[in-house]
Amino acid sequence: MVHEHSIEPATATVNRLSVRNIRKKFGSLEVLRGISLEAHDGDVISILGSSGSGKSTFLRCINLLEIADDGEIWVDGEHINMIKKHGRNVPASSKQVDHIRAELGMVFQSFNLWSHMTILQNVIEGPVHVLKRPRAECIAEAEALLEKVGIAEKRHAYPAHLSGGQQQRAAIARSLAMKPKVMLFDEPTSALDPELVGEVLRVMRSLAEEGMTMLVVTHEMNFARDVSNRVVFMREGQIDCTGAPAEMFSGESSPAFRQFIGNFRG
Amino acid sequence: MDFVFILQTMKTLLAAVPMTLALFFLSIFFGGLLALLIVWMRVAKNPILSNFAKGYIFVFRGSPLLIQMFLVFYGLGQFGFIRYSFLWPFLREPFVCAVLSLALCTAGYTAEIFRSGLRAVPVKEIEAARSIGMSGFLLVRRIIGPIAFRHALPAYSTEIVMMVKSTALASLVTVWEVTGVAQRLISQTYRTMEVFLCAAAIYLILNFVILQAMALLEHRLSQHRRAAPRLS
Numbered sequence: 001m002v003h004e005h006s007i008e009p010a011t012a013t014v015n016r017l018s019v020r021n022i023r024k025k026f027g028s029l030e031v032l033r034g035i036s037l038e039a040h041d042g043d044v045i046s047i048l049g050s051s052g053s054g055k056s057t058f059l060r061c062i063n064l065l066e067i068a069d070d071g072e073i074w075v076d077g078e079h080i081n082m083i084k085k086h087g088r089n090v091p092a093s094s095k096q097v098d099h100i101r102a103e104l105g106m107v108f109q110s111f112n113l114w115s116h117m118t119i120l121q122n123v124i125e126g127p128v129h130v131l132k133r134p135r136a137e138c139i140a141e142a143e144a145l146l147e148k149v150g151i152a153e154k155r156h157a158y159p160a161h162l163s164g165g166q167q168q169r170a171a172i173a174r175s176l177a178m179k180p181k182v183m184l185f186d187e188p189t190s191a192l193d194p195e196l197v198g199e200v201l202r203v204m205r206s207l208a209e210e211g212m213t214m215l216v217v218t219h220e221m222n223f224a225r226d227v228s229n230r231v232v233f234m235r236e237g238q239i240d241c242t243g244a245p246a247e248m249f250s251g252e253s254s255p256a257f258r259q260f261i262g263n264f265r266g
Numbered sequence: 267m268d269f270v271f272i273l274q275t276m277k278t279l280l281a282a283v284p285m286t287l288a289l290f291f292l293s294i295f296f297g298g299l300l301a302l303l304i305v306w307m308r309v310a311k312n313p314i315l316s317n318f319a320k321g322y323i324f325v326f327r328g329s330p331l332l333i334q335m336f337l338v339f340y341g342l343g344q345f346g347f348i349r350y351s352f353l354w355p356f357l358r359e360p361f362v363c364a365v366l367s368l369a370l371c372t373a374g375y376t377a378e379i380f381r382s383g384l385r386a387v388p389v390k391e392i393e394a395a396r397s398i399g400m401s402g403f404l405l406v407r408r409i410i411g412p413i414a415f416r417h418a419l420p421a422y423s424t425e426i427v428m429m430v431k432s433t434a435l436a437s438l439v440t441v442w443e444v445t446g447v448a449q450r451l452i453s454q455t456y457r458t459m460e461v462f463l464c465a466a467a468i469y470l471i472l473n474f475v476i477l478q479a480m481a482l483l484e485h486r487l488s489q490h491r492r493a494a495p496r497l498s
Contacts, residue, residue: 063397065393065396065397094401094402097401098399098400098401099399100399101396101397101398101399102398102399104397106394106397106398108390108393108394108397110390112388112390112391112393112394113391113394114391114394114395114409114413115388115391115413115490116412116413116416116487116490117490125398125408126398126399126400129400129404129408130398130399130400130404158489158490159490160490160491171394174394174398175398178399
């Protein structure tokens, strides 16, 4: 049976990411109540919202760490196949799940580096063992990436020996090593001491300037305003309003968003 | 002190060390493999598998190893379908029975030790692995297994030392390992003190070597938990 909305949208082929009408419930709590989003090549989309608005769940649904109960997702034009079980979506193929996840870079709030591996081992793990590429090639690329995020001298250190900011930059390098089509950032600076936030944001800014397609869940208003080309404001599991940062921050937005940024200005 | 006798005793007992080591290594090897299977069942979502594993662990940890060994050695022969099966040529061998019961028993303990290691693997590190497209056996082999093993290692080395000592029970099913040979010497010489002290010394030396090896392994596998090496 083919649903009307499961037909690939005409624009999906040019989109890095398309999401249609995602819904997610945890028990009786409706966390996502129908979210749709398109990300074109090079888009940097900041997702804002107060805690509990569903931002992180939305990101986790995209790379299938959570499975949305309903809705459609395309990654680089590829539709993620779902089958219905007890009225809920379940991925049709675990192989496709792995393949999609390999194409989406995910950066976590608390870095989630593998503690028993050095920084270099963390970065080459995916390319060597998931993509099955030659080790020497992966090491060369990993060293270039670590250079780029500014922690090349830490490549033989273990995660516990690094500061939070360095760990997060290593985690970004680990994601980049997979050569992802889209990078997802789940509050990448929220677990950092204030003086370490800047070094991570600088790396993210340079990625954006290189044309990486990025979805960033964040509380960094300056990043949202200055770096992203689109801001999405989520509220109670829905997109409350969205637009270019210039419009959004100059007041052409919803009352809820104005109140939200008002809270940040104190 | 009769040094000549002690030297002679040591020589006789040392000749039985290969048997003790064979019991030890084979039961640790097969017990370890079985433990992996049991722990896989124990953490499975299927209630039949996990309950079977729970039952297995309860039975083999809850009853004396000596009784388990007697049941395997004296008990199995009572059943015609075993006595007349192709397994019988193996199962009537005391050595096979001893290894079998040692392995079955250590598997119960080891499964619980491995499970405690599994529980210590941070969910976030598993999620990070999933997020780059790892799953199934690759995820277990590269991330979950190595982290769990590191957590389980201290408790596992205790189990290994226990196993060295447990091989002494095999003497009671007529396997001529160190303790069995010691008892035979005593029945010939009636010099309990010297012979058993020699036997105890041999077990101490074996365990000392094994514990050193385990400590070295632990040291090598826990670099990430020590302070960063100084660069200067």
